[in-house]
Amino acid sequence: xxxxxxxxxxxxxxxxxxxxxxxxxxxxxxxxxxxxxxxxxxxxxxxxxxxxxxxxxxxxxxxxxxxxxxxxxxxxxxxxxxxxxxxxxxxxxxxxxxxxxxxxxxxxxxxxxxxxxxxxxx
Amino acid sequence: xxxxxxxxxxxxxxxxxxxxxxxxxxxxxxxxxxxxxxxxxxxxxxxxxxxxxxxxxxxxxxxxxxxxxxxxxxxxxxxxxxxxxxxxxxxxxxxxxxxxxxxxxxxx
Numbered sequence: 240x241x242x243x244x245x246x247x248x249x250x251x252x253x254x255x256x257x258x259x260x261x262x263x264x265x266x267x268x269x270x271x272x273x274x275x276x277x278x279x280x281x282x283x284x285x286x287x288x289x290x291x292x293x294x295x296x297x298x299x300x301x302x303x304x305x306x307x308x309x310x311x312x313x314x315x316x317x318x319x320x321x322x323x324x325x326x327x328x329x330x331x332x333x334x335x336x337x338x339x340x341x342x343x344x345x346x347x348x349x350x351x352x353x354x355x356x357x358x359x360x361x
Numbered sequence: 362x363x364x365x366x367x368x369x370x371x372x373x374x375x376x377x378x379x380x381x382x383x384x385x386x387x388x389x390x391x392x393x394x395x396x397x398x399x400x401x402x403x404x405x406x407x408x409x410x411x412x413x414x415x416x417x418x419x420x421x422x423x424x425x426x427x428x429x430x431x432x433x434x435x436x437x438x439x440x441x442x443x444x445x446x447x448x449x450x451x452x453x454x455x456x457x458x459x460x461x462x463x464x465x466x467x468x469x
Contacts (some may be wrong), residue, residue: 272456277403284405284448286458300457330365334404345452347395349416350406 241265241350243335247258248334259355260320261335269293269313272338274348275320277331287333288320292341303329322357330359363451367461368440373469378439382464384449393453396425396434399463400445408447409434431459444468 247259261273275287288309289298293347308321320337332354339346364387374380384394392412397405407416409425412432422437436443449461 253381261437283463284399284450284460289458291447298457331386336405336435346448347407347410348405348451348458353402355405360455 241337243284243337243350243352245352245355246336248333248357249360250360251325252361253325253327255359256321256323257325257357259320259322259333259357261320261352263316263318263335263337266337268311268316270345271340272344273311273318274307274322274336274338275318276334276336276348276351277329277352278334279328279331282331283359285331289338289344326359327359330353330357332356335348363390363453364457365449365451365458365461367449367464368369368449369464370462371465373467374439375469376439376444379437380436380466382434382447382449382466384427384434384461386430386432386451389429389449390453392428393451394425394427394432395450395452396423397448397450398443399448403423405448417460439466 242264245261247272267331274289276333277285277287290309290334334351336348336351366385368383392414396409399405406418408423413425424435426433447464452458
């Protein structure tokens with residue numbers, strides 16, 4: 240069964256940092272684009288960042304560029320999102336999702352993980 | 362950036378009804394469009410990709426259509442399990458993926 244399990248969410252003060260993880264199983268992790276999407280309370284889904292299969296290409300939404308860093312460890316089948324300089328508007332459930340195979344960057348997301356909650360509050 | 366506008370934001374309907382949700386793109390995206398279903402506290406679930414292709418295991422009462430800038434998701438006969446929030450997503454642009462704001466499907 241293809242599965243994605245996020246962890247690392249926490250209550251953090253504004254300006255703080257956190258590292259989110261997403262452990263993948265049931266598929267060849269090293270062959271796929273992977274993404275982070277966040278869902279703030281009462282709002283819609285927002286794409287945050289994406290990374291290609293070998294980690295050589297990363298993409299970011301303008302709202303997080305320079306503050307968030309996405310990476311992956313294919314040996315550990317794990318995806319990461321380092322989130323720095325956190326703001327109130329970053330508070331959300333962060334989902335990881337599988338994208339396209341190989342060079343297929345323009346692709347839908349399937350499956351998704353259940354998400355991990357990042358709460359930003361003093 | 363490509364903006365995605367869904368309508369309506371909320372839809373009240375009854376079991377057995379036929380419902381349609383619309384998604385409009387601010388630029389042409391051919392058929393690079395997906396639809397997802399999300400229930401509270403759960404992961405989004407892929408329903409439709411490439412505007413009209415049904416993902417495996419998704420009931421045939423769900424269908425998608427459209428190309429260019431206008432797209433629709435139709436549920437032919439609502440079932441109790443279908444009450445959820447639905448999102449469209451464009452994946453045409455290489456550096457940004459944008460979602461519609463969501464349509465909450467409620468029981469009338």
